[in-house]
Amino acid sequence: MKLLLGAGGSKLSYQALEKTIERASEAGDDLTVAVFDNEEIDTNADEVIQRVQETLDEADFEAEIRQIDGDPGSRLVDIAESETFDRIVLGSGERSTLGKIQLGSIAEFVLLNAQTPVTLIR
Amino acid sequence: MIRRYPDDPVGSFPEPPRTITDREGRAVHIRRGDATDRTALIEMYSRFDSADRAQGIPPSRETAIERWLNNILADECRNVVASHDGDVVGHATLVPDEQEGYELAIFVLSEYQGAGIGTALVETLLGFAQSDGIEQVWLTVERWNDPAIALYRKVGFETSNSERFELEMGIRLAGDS
Numbered sequence: 001m002k003l004l005l006g007a008g009g010s011k012l013s014y015q016a017l018e019k020t021i022e023r024a025s026e027a028g029d030d031l032t033v034a035v036f037d038n039e040e041i042d043t044n045a046d047e048v049i050q051r052v053q054e055t056l057d058e059a060d061f062e063a064e065i066r067q068i069d070g071d072p073g074s075r076l077v078d079i080a081e082s083e084t085f086d087r088i089v090l091g092s093g094e095r096s097t098l099g100k101i102q103l104g105s106i107a108e109f110v111l112l113n114a115q116t117p118v119t120l121i122r
Numbered sequence: 123m124i125r126r127y128p129d130d131p132v133g134s135f136p137e138p139p140r141t142i143t144d145r146e147g148r149a150v151h152i153r154r155g156d157a158t159d160r161t162a163l164i165e166m167y168s169r170f171d172s173a174d175r176a177q178g179i180p181p182s183r184e185t186a187i188e189r190w191l192n193n194i195l196a197d198e199c200r201n202v203v204a205s206h207d208g209d210v211v212g213h214a215t216l217v218p219d220e221q222e223g224y225e226l227a228i229f230v231l232s233e234y235q236g237a238g239i240g241t242a243l244v245e246t247l248l249g250f251a252q253s254d255g256i257e258q259v260w261l262t263v264e265r266w267n268d269p270a271i272a273l274y275r276k277v278g279f280e281t282s283n284s285e286r287f288e289l290e291m292g293i294r295l296a297g298d299s
Contacts, residue, residue: 098217098225099190100262101178108287 008038016091016121031063036072073109093122131296132278135249144237155201223258262288
């Protein structure tokens, strides 16, 4: 299966990356990691790319890392369609201190607009 | 993230403790809650209907309920509990966020819903908050939860963000005079 994982540097996006690597190595999936600047998080694409690369190296798993510009949600949806990915994977759903789960705006957009199946890891 | 609150503060709310008569004629006592209510609250949440869960709370497993209660019964939070005939039947909590505001949530056992207890819990919790000098309170609510949204509006909350799955609402409390 051809997987497109979106990573913007949130804690949950790194968790999603680790889980996806685990499953992809078992299933022999082909993984592309699309890195973007997430306005809701204090980090930048370069830092995210570095950490994604380190995580891949540690797991000894090869994947393409690609930086995407523009609106992350719509770019993920477009890339998945135009390059015939089988699935989009995203980590989202942080809890507030009170404990309520809230999806980030990028995950919301992808869930509502993707024609590709979406796996949300939280 | 910057939260928005209404410009105009909302006036005075009743403070705990108080006893109300609900629309079913039941005497319901509302008082401050703290860590000593933990056992009674675990009991209430273990009876909670899964259909009444919202945005992942209350958690379903007892260990997760206990962990969650430890967080929201901490000293920096504000809690009120409603009891009837010695049983805790409702609970409302305010938990400080990373800024100046407090996040609010209320829970009422299903057989006690629709009788005005939720409204009384929110009003009493806001009265408690006001007496402690808290001014900014917010909450999120699922868009399709019309009874809850109506309740919050009636109390004085205004929609502050409607671009997400969940509606965010806020209230600015008048200082205690």
